[in-house]
Amino acid sequence: MTTELQWRRTWKPDLRACPWQQMEIDGNTYLIKSRFTEDSYEVMLTDLTVVWLEQLAEGAVKKRIKKLNPSVEAQVTKILDHIQSNLETPSRDTELSVGFTTSADSGDADTEKMRLTVSSKLAGMPFLWHFNGEPVAKEVVSEHLTFPLLAMVGEMFRRQEELIKVIFSKDKEIADYKSQGVKTSRKHYETIPFDETAFRHNMVTSVGFEGQVRSLGVGAFAETGQDLYHDIMTKHAWLNRSPSTGEGTDSLSDETSLDQPIPSSAGTSWGNRLPPSLAQVSPKISPQKSPQKSPTKSPGGRSTPEDSPAKDTELLRRKALEKRLLEEEAKKESKAKKKKKIAF
Structure with a gap:
C-alpha cells in the first residue's frame, strides 16, 4: 500500500495546489495563480467577485505569439x-494592465471576459502578451478559493489553540522557576501570565485588526499563507486520491483554439468532505482531467510550479515533513509489532 510519503514523491501538483498571490494593477488589488509547463500554461485571476481562467496549449500559444509578436x-x-x-516577478520594464469586455448579447457582469496585458522586453525588444480569461463556474470558484480558505481558517484556529496550550x-514552568527563587538576567525579559480573554479582546481592538478588515483579508496569501494553502x-x-488510477497526469491538447479555455480541473469536490450545512451549498463537482506536463524544470533552468516554491525554506519544510511522516510510520509499525507479541 502506498504511503503518503511515497505518494508525495511522485505526485504532480495541478493548478489547485498552486497558491494565490496578491497583485496590484492600476490601483486595484487582485489575486492571481498560475501554472506553467514547457509548452502550456494555466492562469487564474480574481477580483474577489469573479474568477477568470485561461488555459492554453502549445498550438494556441504559437498562434498567439505570431499574432502579437510576429518578429519574435x-x-x-x-x-x-x-x-x-514577468507575471510572477515583474521587472522595472514590465507593465501590467487589466481590461474587461462584455458580450453584446449579455449584460450580465458575471459573463465579462478579462484581458490581462503584460508589456515587457525580450532580448531588448518590446514583447506583448495577452491573457484572455473567461469566467469560471461556481464549482471551480469553490475548489480554488472558497473551501480552501475555509480550510485555512479552520487550521489557523487549530494552531492557535495549540499555541495557547x-x-x-x-507560564507554569516560569512560575515553578520563580517559586525556587530564579530571576531573569534582564528586567525587560519578565512577562506576565497569559490571559486568553484579554488577548482576544486586545486583538479585536488593535490597529492591526482594522487593517485586516480594510484589506478584505488579501494578506491571507502572504508567504506563510501561500505555504499553508499549498499544504492544505x-x-x-492525498485524501481524495484514486487508488485505482495512476498518479500520472495528462497534458493539454495541442489543438486547443487560440482563445478557447479548456474546462478547469475540479477533481473531487470539497463538498463531499464538509458538514452537511456547508455541503448543501456546494454542488457536487464531477472529476475532470487537469492539464499537466511531466517535466518539472524548464530548459532555461527556471522552476515551474510543479516544484514551486523552489526556495530553501520550502525545501527544508518538505524535508521536515518527510522526516515526521517517516517517524509516524515507524511508530505505527512498532505498535503493530508489540500487539503481535502480546496477542496469544
Missing part, C-alpha cells in the same frame, strides 16, 4: 519562461 523567433519554452517571469505550559491542497489531494 524563439522556442516556445523560452518565451513561456519569459512570460512566467504551549503558552499556558510555559496537497493533503486534500
Whole structure:
C-alpha cells in the first residue's frame, strides 16, 4: 500500500495546489495563480467577485505569439519562461494592465471576459502578451478559493489553540522557576501570565485588526499563507486520491483554439468532505482531467510550479515533513509489532 510519503514523491501538483498571490494593477488589488509547463500554461485571476481562467496549449500559444509578436523567433519554452517571469516577478520594464469586455448579447457582469496585458522586453525588444480569461463556474470558484480558505481558517484556529496550550505550559514552568527563587538576567525579559480573554479582546481592538478588515483579508496569501494553502491542497489531494488510477497526469491538447479555455480541473469536490450545512451549498463537482506536463524544470533552468516554491525554506519544510511522516510510520509499525507479541 502506498504511503503518503511515497505518494508525495511522485505526485504532480495541478493548478489547485498552486497558491494565490496578491497583485496590484492600476490601483486595484487582485489575486492571481498560475501554472506553467514547457509548452502550456494555466492562469487564474480574481477580483474577489469573479474568477477568470485561461488555459492554453502549445498550438494556441504559437498562434498567439505570431499574432502579437510576429518578429519574435524563439522556442516556445523560452518565451513561456519569459512570460512566467514577468507575471510572477515583474521587472522595472514590465507593465501590467487589466481590461474587461462584455458580450453584446449579455449584460450580465458575471459573463465579462478579462484581458490581462503584460508589456515587457525580450532580448531588448518590446514583447506583448495577452491573457484572455473567461469566467469560471461556481464549482471551480469553490475548489480554488472558497473551501480552501475555509480550510485555512479552520487550521489557523487549530494552531492557535495549540499555541495557547504551549503558552499556558510555559507560564507554569516560569512560575515553578520563580517559586525556587530564579530571576531573569534582564528586567525587560519578565512577562506576565497569559490571559486568553484579554488577548482576544486586545486583538479585536488593535490597529492591526482594522487593517485586516480594510484589506478584505488579501494578506491571507502572504508567504506563510501561500505555504499553508499549498499544504492544505496537497493533503486534500492525498485524501481524495484514486487508488485505482495512476498518479500520472495528462497534458493539454495541442489543438486547443487560440482563445478557447479548456474546462478547469475540479477533481473531487470539497463538498463531499464538509458538514452537511456547508455541503448543501456546494454542488457536487464531477472529476475532470487537469492539464499537466511531466517535466518539472524548464530548459532555461527556471522552476515551474510543479516544484514551486523552489526556495530553501520550502525545501527544508518538505524535508521536515518527510522526516515526521517517516517517524509516524515507524511508530505505527512498532505498535503493530508489540500487539503481535502480546496477542496469544
